[in-house]
Amino acid sequence: MNKVNKLKIFNDPIYGFITIPNSLIFDLIDHKYFQRLRRISQMGMTYLVYPGAHHTRFHHAIGCMHLMQRAINTLVFKGVDISREEENALLVAILLHDIGHGPFSHAMEHSIVTGISHEAISLLFMERLNVEFNGSLTLAIQMFKGEYHRKFMGQLISSQLDMDRADYLKRDSFYTGVAEGNINAERLITMLNVVDDELVVEEKGIYSVEKFLVARRLMYWQVYLHKTSIVAEQLLMRVLKRAKELTNRGVVLKASSALDYFLKKEVNHSNFTSETLDVFSLLDDYDIVSAMKEWQNHEDFVLSNICSMIINRDLLKVKLKNKKHKIENVNTYKDRLMKQHNISAEEASYFVFTGEITNQAYQLGAQHINILYKSGKIQDIVKASDQLNLKALSKPVTKFYICYPKE
Structure with missing residues (x-):
């Protein structure tokens, strides 16, 4: 040899x-x-x-x-x-x-x-x-x-x-x-x-x-902490969160076996077993991108729209301020979205949300x-x-x- x-x-x-x-x-x-x-x-x-x-x-x-x-x-x-x-x-x-x-x-x-x-x-x-x-x-x-x-x-x-x-x-x-x-x-x-x-x-x-x-x-x-990076990252987290939520309701989503494992299991520090590590080692960016390409055509309004936003870079609008945004403004955007697409407040919260960033x-x-x-x-x-x-x-x-x- x-x-x-x-x-x-x-x-x-x-x-x-x-x-x-x-x-x-x-x-x-x-x-x-x-x-x-x-x-x-x-x-x-x-x-x-x-x-x-x-x-x-x-x-x-x-x-x-x-x-x-x-x-x-x-x-x-x-x-x-x-x-x-x-x-x-x-x-x-x-x-x-x-x-x-x-x-x-x-x-x-x-x-x-x-x-x-x-x-x-x-x-x-x-x-x-x-x-x-x-x-x-x-x-x-x-x-x-x-x-x-x-x-x-x-x-x-x-x-x-x-x-x-x-x-x-x-x-x-x-x-x-x-x-x-x-x-x-x-x-x-x-x-x-x-x-x-x-x-x-x-x-x-x-x-x-x-x-x-x-x-x-x-x-x-x-x-x-560029505002567009922030909104894209937030949307990606919401894609995974929504996919897990739907899976827990019994909805079958097309995904790689590694991603499917994490969608179906509640994984935290206490139950991150040797088997979990094996599956985690198979998971990478390609699993997520492939899933989003598939899910953008799903019948679920939230999942399909967020996936489409990321894949086609048609993201949410984002505004930065030095003080907290008023709850009335948040509710105004949510109400408008709920009426426009006939969706629930919970579904609207995937598209309208606030947060904060810190630089030190x-x-x-x-x-x-x-x-x-x-x-x-x-x-x-x-x-x-x-x-x-x-x-x-x-x-x-x-x-x-x-x-x-x-x-």
Whole structure:
């Protein structure tokens, strides 16, 4: 049998050539659970706003692994002691951090599966893979859960300046064409250091951190919380919710076996079994798109119309305000729709609804981004920066939306 060359190279549009560092990483990337990420969109329905945003969780995970390699090399060069086992664990943890995402990234968590996050499902996948790979992922799982004693390693995986954010801001900026999000990830990583087992950024990197936080704020308003993205995501969740509701009433809907399983079962954290994980691993964006193409011709008014809206990008109208929308306005739109199509108030609520979005680029109470001065002094970025905007960026800004049919 021919021996497989496991030291492969990816050609990434963001970073250029990315090398797979060892056979364990190769085998994890090659695994069907990870290959599924090629069929999970990184940015959900955002391609309806920015046509280029068709990149996947697979792209993002490989990019995160590459940045983690760079961060490890930087820290080792600066004298931080990282063993070969710890290095492998960091690479595995960041590679698999998003493996539990469902179709279109977040839609399932808020519709046909309740009380279990994609992080929890990622952990279930990692534990399953750990059995398959004879315990090779034990340390990575410990780090992923934030239980490893070396705090900075957990911060590289999940914090306010982690490899996940460093990749998705730069990658999403590239694929959407929104230049404001284009951070200098390489410089940020070059400025990293460790003091008392905590991650810090050297003083020279202060402006790169400022740019990172401002870029994060702008990307949230312009891309992640774009009003059209919000309404498309809400409609997708309502498609799945309505499909589950109809299935529970005994209506038979054409769907893939994997999607059918989640429509028929009440799935939450307590009953997410090994069998559920097997079925979940077969579910991706294609199941949902295929179902919506079929359901747009269904006799149910709600299901068919919402599916048609998404498939043909004929979405609801959405208005954003700085204060809550009056209940009278909501009822006016609902009453009009009920009379026009002879539907119930419950059915009308699928097309007329309100909600809120919040943008907070930096959380002061959470893990800090600390700046290390040449004198050895360490200070939070908000205090260290002469950029007055940073204090404002640490305050949450909330906006309220209302969605209703265009007519």
